[in-house]
Amino acid sequence: MKTVVITGSARGLGFNMAKFFRVYNFNVVISDLKEENLIKAKEELSKESSEGMVDYHVCDVSKYSDQKTLMEYATQKFEKVDIWINNAGVNQPQKAIWELDENEINTIIDVDLKGTIYGCKVAMEEMSKNHEGAIYNVEGYGSNDAHMLGLNVYGTSKRAVTYFTESLAQEAEQRNTGVIVGKLSPGIMITDFTTHSLVNDDINLSEKTKKVYNILGDTPETVGKFLVDNIIKNTKNNAKINWLTNRKAFFRFLTAGFNKRDFFANEKSLPLDTEENKK
Numbered sequence: 001m002k003t004v005v006i007t008g009s010a011r012g013l014g015f016n017m018a019k020f021f022r023v024y025n026f027n028v029v030i031s032d033l034k035e036e037n038l039i040k041a042k043e044e045l046s047k048e049s050s051e052g053m054v055d056y057h058v059c060d061v062s063k064y065s066d067q068k069t070l071m072e073y074a075t076q077k078f079e080k081v082d083i084w085i086n087n088a089g090v091n092q093p094q095k096a097i098w099e100l101d102e103n104e105i106n107t108i109i110d111v112d113l114k115g116t117i118y119g120c121k122v123a124m125e126e127m128s129k130n131h132e133g134a135i136y137n138v139e140g141y142g143s144n145d146a147h148m149l150g151l152n153v154y155g156t157s158k159r160a161v162t163y164f165t166e167s168l169a170q171e172a173e174q175r176n177t178g179v180i181v182g183k184l185s186p187g188i189m190i191t192d193f194t195t196h197s198l199v200n201d202d203i204n205l206s207e208k209t210k211k212v213y214n215i216l217g218d219t220p221e222t223v224g225k226f227l228v229d230n231i232i233k234n235t236k237n238n239a240k241i242n243w244l245t246n247r248k249a250f251f252r253f254l255t256a257g258f259n260k261r262d263f264f265a266n267e268k269s270l271p272l273d274t275e276e277n278k279k
């Protein structure tokens with residue numbers, strides 16, 4: 001039975017990837033900042049399969065020692081980790097760089113960029129000993145060099161995550177580690193991340209942005225299933241598993257007139273995994 005560790009997985013995309021790994025009978029170790037959220041998530045995930053196990057461990061990805069302990073915990077419990085996913089992330093308040101305070105800047109870089117680098121170091125150290133394993137990093141706005149006011153530091157982090165992941169994939173091959181490294185590109189998902197920045201600041205999305213999100217956005221459940229299906233199939237180093245391809249985005253805009261999805265109809269109960277929204 002294979003084991004996956006996912007950071008930032010008490011909710012959102014991380015939780016939904018955990019859910020589909022459970023459906024495929026993986027042992028899953030979820031991790032996040034708050035134990036109470038992990039206990040709730042574990043309870044829900046335990047219902048998905050009677051095979052394999054779900055366990056949790058509190059881990060702040062911005063602390064290297066936490067990530068090291070997470071790996072130690074997972075390997076003690078399940079012998080080895082087959083897949084490690086650096087998913088934890090925070091969004092930026094919609095402010096220009098000079099309007100952000102020092103703490104906001106540090107949090108975005110520490111979680112989104114350094115958290116990913118630490119996770120890769122910890123995973124690579126362990127997996128290269130076994131000469132097998134797979135590490136995936138989650139891309140985001142800016143990974144493809146797009147620019148937008150209010151997403152400068154987040155975009156810088158995600159652009160760097162992409163560069164870092166490609167470099168790590170090269171290093172893994174050059175050192176003959178037996179470990180593969182890849183990128184997950186989830187497109188736009190309607191999660192707490194989309195509506196809140198950092199830990200709890202509300203983001204006031206304009207009507208125009210909501211319209212675009214209703215066309216291009218998806219639930220984390222839909223995206224999580226797609227990513228997990230493709231992670232399980234993938235054997236190539238330096239793969240990019242991409243949900244919102246240019247072709248899909250073009251088709252969505254083309255058919256937008258027939259699109260009745262409204263992720264924001266009842267914003268208090270996000271994420272809105274209704275049948276209508278999944279179409």
Ligand SMILES: NC(=O)c1ccc[n+]([C@@H]2O[C@H](COP(=O)([O-])OP(=O)(O)OC[C@H]3O[C@@H](n4cnc5c(N)ncnc54)[C@H](O)[C@@H]3O)[C@@H](O)[C@H]2O)c1
Pocket residue numbers: 007008009010011012013014031032033059060061062086087088089090111138139140141186187188189190191192193194220
């Ligand atoms: N939602 C989107 O539209 C979108 C688009 C592209 C990429 N992403 C990326 O997908 C990933 C998941 O996003 P999501 O939409 O599920 O967000 P989310 O806010 O729903 O979930 C993120 C999780 O990370 C956790 N987290 C935050 N700081 C942490 C820390 N220091 N240590 C450990 N956990 C921490 C949060 O508690 C939360 O459970 C992120 O890397 C994000 O950048 C999201």
